[in-house]
Each structure stands twice: as C-alpha cells, then as structure tokens.
Amino acid sequence: MSLERAGHTVTGVATVAAARTALSATDTIDLALVDWMLPGGSGLELVRSLRKEEQTRRLPIIMLTARAEEEDISAGLDAGADDYISKPFSPKELVSRINALLRRTRDQLAISDALQVGSLFLNPQSHRVYTNELEVPLGHTEFKLLRCFMMHPERVFSRDQLLDQVWGNDTYIGERTVDVHILRLRKSLKPAKVDKMLETVRGAGYRLRATTDDSSH
Amino acid sequence: MSLERAGHTVTGVATVAAARTALSATDTIDLALVDWMLPGGSGLELVRSLRKEEQTRRLPIIMLTARAEEEDISAGLDAGADDYISKPFSPKELVSRINALLRRTRDQLAISDALQVGSLFLNPQSHRVYTNELEVPLGHTEFKLLRCFMMHPERVFSRDQLLDQVWGNDTYIGERTVDVHILRLRKSLKPAKVDKMLETVRGAGYRLRATTDDSSH
C-alpha cells in the first residue's frame, strides 16, 4: 500500500517459481524486493540465480531480512543484492530506499555501452548504427526500435510491448503502426544485408536473431 | 578487498592526522574515501581542509555516511565532497561510484590540455581555435560549445545537456537558442571548410564527427 501510494505499481508473488515466471513474462519490472526466507527456495538463491541470467543481471534488487546480523547482510550483498532492509522497517524507509536505488540505476543505464548483435553495432552515445563498416541511417523511432531489439536479442516482442518500450506506455497508437516501422527498419538495414535478422513471429510479434548467418533454406 | 579486486591500490589510515601525512608524503593518491566519523576530528573537517590546500584542492573525495539524511548529505557536499555513499552500501556500488568519479575527474583534467579532433585544434589556455593554419574567431559561447563537443567527439549532446554544460545548469534559457549558436558556430567554421563536422541528429541533438573526411555524398 505504501509503495502504491508512492506511485509504484506492485506485483506480489508467493514463491520463487512465481517470481521467475513474473520476471520472464513481462519486461516491465524495474526492481525486485526479495524476502530472505521464501517458500520453495531461499531468497538468497533467487538473487544469486537472477544475477547469473543475462535478462535479469542488471535488475535492481533489495533484500528483506528479519535479522540484521552482519553475516546475513554481507551474504546478501555478495549474492548480488543492491541494498537490504532489515525488519522491522518503516514504510517510509522502504519507499525512500526503493526510490534511491531506482535513481541510481537509472543513472547507470544512461551510461550504457555500445550494443552488438551479430555484425550489427549500435552506439547509444553517438546515436549511430554500424554494420560491415557501413553506417545505417535511421530515424529516431527506428533507432529506438532497433535498440530495444538489440538489448534483448532472440526475444520476441509483441506489438504492445514495443509500443510501451519505444513509444512510451502512455501513448495510444494503432498496433499496425509497428508493422510499418518494422518495414522501414528492414528497408534501412537492407543495404547492409542484415534485414533478415528481424524476423516476424506470426501471432506473437517480432524478434531479432542473434546470429547473422542466414539459415532460412 | 573489493576495491583491490577491481584493480585499485588501497591505502588505509586510521586517523585524520595519518590521512594528512599520507596525502602530503606521496603524490600517487587519486581519490580519497572519507568516513563521516573519524578519530581525531570529523571527516567533514578533513574534507573542508583538503579543499583549502592547493595541493589537494582537486582531489576527488567520496564521503561515507551512516545516515542517509538529507542534511548530512548536503553538508558533506557543501564541504567539498564530490560524492557520498550512505551505509549500508554494496561493494559493487562502491566500486562503480569510485570508477565514475575517477572517470569524471580524468575528463576534467584533460581540460588543461589542447584538444584535437580531426584537423580542428582548440587551445583552452590561449582561448583560440585553429584549423589548417587558420584561426577561427569565436565568441565566448561558441567557444565553450565547441570545447564541449571536442571533449567528447562522436557523442550526441541533447539541447538540454548543452545548456547544462555550456550555459550552466541553473540558467533558464530556451532550448531553441542552442540551434542559433550551432548555426553561428557552423558559420564560423565554414571558411575552414570544417562546418560539416557538426552534425544534426534529428530528435536527439548535435554531434561532432571525429573524422574530417566528408562522406556525405
């Protein structure tokens, strides 16, 4: 309740398995609040495994622990948690720690490095896309679209998700518009012969293939 | 241990006096990590005095504080600390903040040197810009603008960022003003035929191309 009053959207899950499902199902989770003791596996294990997987490696994590003992804290931080809160804690403290962590990670994301998928290179700093020594000219929307795909190669994005990620989750734009921008992105990628990397997943959305090689026959 | 694992060499001292000794004895200290509470004087005092002496005026300082209260933070920053970390913090956070601060100060140190991008030369000392044996006359604003671009070639600066960097982050000036100064800078660069280096990145801002060669047709 405190978090929602602070403007956050909260999804609660009861088990480690449910947490994994929620995390892999959506891409809209900005931060995880993990209890030390959880049914179906310890929170520590969950944190450790989240840090191993590429998709959740940078996910900000705050651990909740009942005991504020030194060894617990360092174990949690070693496992990969970014911060911890020991019970009992005030709602105010929780909110301010979450906001602080979100602020920190937002800054870090801004310094993100160049992306590479196959022979495709995207540099967020210079706002440029290269492939095979050739610069790919892109409009702003196509750039963000490609960046979204390159941050999560091999992952299928639905049109809805792309609208959220690229256009922002408060815009009301027809889903078919995404098709057109995919088309334009493919056209721009065609001279470099990497347009086939953007695959259509019928009934689901689009996906960027991680490998450049063409295994389509 | 985390810092040494990250490639840093760490020297620990127990008192304010020992810190002063270490700092004046060697010239190899790149950054100071100062606790708020110290034996033999508060960390705040130490920071304040370090800022007074010429030898340590530019030393990057990070403060450690147990309480994340607003007043402490602003007091530390007012005293002259460049950043602060509130306990508890993760080793990862410590390392990344230290690296970030070192990166920042390294950039600043470069200000004293002459800058070169392609055939463009900018001398901060003499406040002059040369290219192809030709001096480029610039107003003060255009000079700072160009310096900003030359310190980070290939990087896209939004109008907002340029207003922060060139005008200062407390001025309230219309974003379109940046356009006009870009225009004037281009006009000044035109006689030397390097005006094409300043590229417009639609929807994002402006960028200085690192290479002089013109691949625009």
Added chain:
DNA sequence: TGAGATTATGACAGCTCAGTGACAAGAGGT
C-alpha cells in the same frame, strides 16, 4: 483447396523539428 486471419507494402496527409534571418538588449571599449 479455400476461408479467415495475419502481415507486408505503398501512398499520403499532417505534423514535428531544425535552419535561418531579423531584431532588441546588453557588455565593453572609445
């Protein structure tokens, strides 16, 4: 194979964004 659903493509009108010239206010020098 054929109906139905889904996606690709070309065209287009609207709109956003950057380029540009003009202008007034201010700073600094004479």
Added chain:
DNA sequence: ACCTCTTGTCACTGAGCTGTCATAATCTCA
C-alpha cells in the same frame, strides 16, 4: 554618449519523419 560585438528570442520556412489507411501478399487451419 556612441559604436560595435555578442547574445537570447522569435517567426517563418521547408525538409523529413510519422501515423494511418487501403490493398496486396502470406500464412494457418479445416
């Protein structure tokens, strides 16, 4: 006081980007 250079703002223009739609192409399943 006058002049000159610099600087911030504005209005206008045009190029390029974007969202939408109609239609063609393609795929799926019965």
